[in-house]
Amino acid sequence: MSEVKKGYVRPLDLKHGRVDMSHGAGGRAMAQLIEELFLKAFDNEWLRQQNDQASFAIQGGRMVMATDSHVVSPLFFPGGDIGCLSVHGTINDVAMAGAKPLYLSASFIIEEGFALSELARIVESMATAAREAGVPIVTGDTKVVEQGKGDGVFITTTGVGVVPPGVNISGDRAQAGDAILVSGFIGDHGMAIMSKRESLAFDTEIVSDTAALHGLVASMIEAVPDIHVLRDPTRGGLATTLNEIARQAGVGMMLDEAAIPVQPQVNAACELLGLDPLYVANEGKLIAICASEHADLLLAAMRAHPLGANAARIGQVHADPHHFVQMTTGFGGRRIVDCLSGEQLPRIC
């Protein structure tokens, strides 16, 4: 232990303080922010090494790596915030390869003037999400941009994971005859966010479904190791994600509208705003595609997990050179379920 007394540094004012340019300048203020906020919250053996990189041993096998930037507005929304969202989002991207997520990195771009109290809330929420998921944040970065050049805070997380032997999950593996399953109610996250947007705030009890899905994925793989495709339908919703898979695998799909689980309050809010729940974002749901003979087993495994309690079989894959995703409507007709065009904009009347 050094004999020299450490110079006094006034602790960060997490109640009233604000982020200023010095917090990103690489000097004392930045070191203090990292130490008193990030290190304290994310604390783990890799971070404690205080190197510019995290160093860890890996087992053999196939590794996956995914990255995701989060720019959500508002930063705090019913059911979550940008912090837990940024952890769940990347864990899910890793998990959709059937991988066990191992480590995360987190990079912050913070706008000058951002309240330290809000930053602390977000960091706490990330730490909790990472702890609950059992995936430590092992390295990170902080930048500060001038006021007006950011939107509070942007967070980019990167994750690595290892795929268990024998698992081969990929968007191009969907094939004619396969069953399409979804792990629960769709549209919750997007509608929760929209209900809090300044321009159209409305009262609702809809909360975001943000959640880490690797546990659900693990139990699904245990039941059916040969799952063909897994993907989380985030931006663009169920419809856009299914179209991506259809194109990637060169197949068509037929959905059954009546089988797609949507909460009544999400349906009602969509109705009110002229939106279609099929295009609304999810942050804690996944689509699974498997051979039709495995579908019942897989569905049972999903339903046995708390994050898949409302899972449903919603359609099947067929051969179609046009790669159309179609749907039998509850009304009895048929329609295309296309990709989202541009942003989903509300209709006038």
Added chain:
Amino acid sequence: MKYVDEFRDGEVARGLAAAIAQEAHPQRNYSFMEFCGGHTHAISRYGVTDLLPPNVRMIHGPGCPVCVLPIGRIDLAIQLALDRGVTICTYGDCLRVPASESLSLLKAKARGADIRMIYSAADALALARAEPQREVVFFAIGFETTTPPTALVIRQAKAEGIGNFSVLCNHVLTPAAISNILESPEVRQYGTVPLDGFVGPAHVSTVIGSQPYEFFAEEYRKPVVIAGFEPLDVMQAIRMLVRQVNEGRAEVENEFTRAVTREGNLKAQRLVGDVFELRRSFEWRGLGEVPYSALCIRREFAAHDAEAKFALEYRSVPDNKACECGAILRGVKKPQDCKLFATVCTPENPMGSCMVSSEGACAAHFTYGRFRDIPLVAAEG
């Protein structure tokens, strides 16, 4: 969802479909125009045409306010936003309408224009009230449904003396457009567009009532059935139209009795009359100049009329030469008859107005129905 699912019930739909198939005479064709974009959207989204017998055909009409908005009007808004630093507030549907120089309000926004998407005219007024230093223009569009709320904010702005708020008025009138279609040579003279009746507007009729359509039924001998925007409403209206045709009647009937009366909403009509007057002529995309087919703001509210306040001069801009929106809006052609459809004109990159709003005939067909244009591959498994 209560009060919604009841109107989307598949079993009732099958019953209605069977009734229509039974009542429609197999030896003749029935061509009905649904005037409103709301109906076009419902028909496409729920696959209503799949439930109709092949001799009952629906023609998509011009009742989508975004689709009939001419390029020149959007240009005015963009000009205000980009050159005069005005904040433009408008409904989400308007943002992607293609304008001159490959612009749209959304693209103008990317060039630094202050364009805000709002849900209600009141939001635009609230913005002007909250930020008096900001010049706010509400780009108002729509048929009779959205006109009363616009009238209300203009009256309110005057009463409160909100000097930084004005309205660029593009409100158009349904009866004028129906007359225009019925008077078109294809319908009246050559008969190349067979038109046996109309599914009448839902929300528009809640305001203007069913009375204004009586003239069309009498003068042009065309049955009109006013219908709600739910798919079962549309099916029921089609059945009522088939009956009228079979019985040789041409009357105005009201399927949407839960919301529409013969007189309509008198209070709203008075409000609209107080604030607006008829425009001598207005350009419709697809239909061209249509006399007395739109509204402008009365002189006593000129302080809140963006056209007067900023001395705007309207310049008509022709559509792309190959674009068939005009013929499609009049029912003369179908979306798939247009060379641009699904080639250079798609919802991502709309050339013509019918591709812009999801209520437009082309967008609805592209988004929900284009699989019908190509032979279907049988589903396996």
